[in-house]
Amino acid sequence: MPGLDTALPLPHEEQLGVALVGLGAYTLNQILPNLPASRRCRLAALVSGNEDKARTVARAYGLGERHVYNYDTFDRIAEDQTVDVVYILLPNTMHRDWTERSFAAGKHVLCEKPMAATVADCEAMIAAGRTADRKLMIGYRAQFDPYNLRAIDLVRGDNRQIGTPRIAVGNHGRMLDLSDSRDGWRAKRDLAGGGSLFDIGIYSLNGVRYLLGEEPTEVTARFMPRSGRSEVEVEEGVAWSMLFPSGAVANCTSSYLIEGVNRLQVQGSEGTVTLDPATKYYVRHLILTRGRTHERIVIPNTNQFAAMFDELAEAIREDREPKASGTEGLRDVRIMEAIYESAEQGRSVSLI
Ligand code: NAD
Secondary structure, three states: OOOOOOOOOOOHHHOEEEEEEOOOHHHHHHHHHHHHHOOOEEEEEEEOOOHHHHHHHHHHOOOOHHHEEOOOOHHHHHHOOOOOEEEEOOOHHHHHHHHHHHHHOOOEEEEOOOOOOOHHHHHHHHHHHHHHOOOEEEOOHHHHOHHHHHHHHHHHOOOOOOOOEEEEEEEEEOOOOOOOHHHHHHHOHHHHOOOHHHHHHHHHHHHHHHHHOOOOOEEEEEEOOOOOOOOOOOOOEEEEEEEOOOOOEEEEEEEOOOOOEEEEEEEEOOOEEEEOOOOOOOOOOEEEEEOOEEEEEOOOOOOHHHHHHHHHHHHHHHOOOOOOEHHHHHHHHHHHHHHHHHHHHOOOEEOO
């Protein structure tokens, strides 16, 4: 056996089987190609409203037709012993129902971000998991990304380099393209639940929370100007700041009207850690600045998707809460509700 760059996968029968619900852009372009890099999980079933697409994808990934379900036959997945985990990759407001259906079928749940549209929905999802005695994890892949983990270490870990963290910055932006089917539902309140904040601003929010390692106590927000497109029922931009118990302040923005902004940064008394891009799938740049020195840190062999799947499988095996649990998803939804409340009412909102 030569020295291994990455550990061998577990034998097939020891891996957990994952059913993917929703064959949209994220499932087809990122999850299906990266799932085989997981040591502990493998593809076990597909659930889709489009039978032709589901059959084509199943054939491509060597999955038998009996493991293909549609939205009506889904509940039969309870009898499918090859499926341990249901991964929900549907529009945001569908997350709660599908989580509850999956728990009712006796499966563990991995659910995409944002966890749900409201705090009440998140709480119902957590309660359903407890009743079913199954695990619930939210697809916060960046929390498993070695670049983001190294940034945390530089800010507040054993290798901390920037002194006292004072200011965190989170900026996420992209153009909402209504001619693209994956953005059509994102413009609709009843499917998206919220606007740019729910879709991409959540990376800024979650990012500054894990970089600083503390919870905000107060938020102040304002909406940014809209495009005027009549189809867009949700906010297209919001800027907000958050206070943290240590005295650190975070300044964040989220926008559907700027192209390709993807940044997290923490400025401390002795230096600055910058991730730009911070939360992309395959390219991240990590820079440590101290005085006049700028060090670019490069980490080889990273697959945040595989690391996320492996964490869920380990949590199930060890019967513990996974990192990025339902409680973590709920925290972000609660803060996002407060951000909207602050922007609507023109005043700060306490989170304590
Ligand atoms: P998408 O539009 O490409 O896919 C959505 C899927 O849901 C499609 O297959 C669509 O057919 C299906 N669907 C079922 N009912 C629908 C309805 N009533 N209206 C619209 N579509 C319906 O979207 P996506 O980009 O794949 O996003 C899916 C989920 O994944 C969202 O919750 C999103 O926030 C999340 N996501 C996460 C990441 C990440 O990096 N973690 C990246 C992209 C998307």
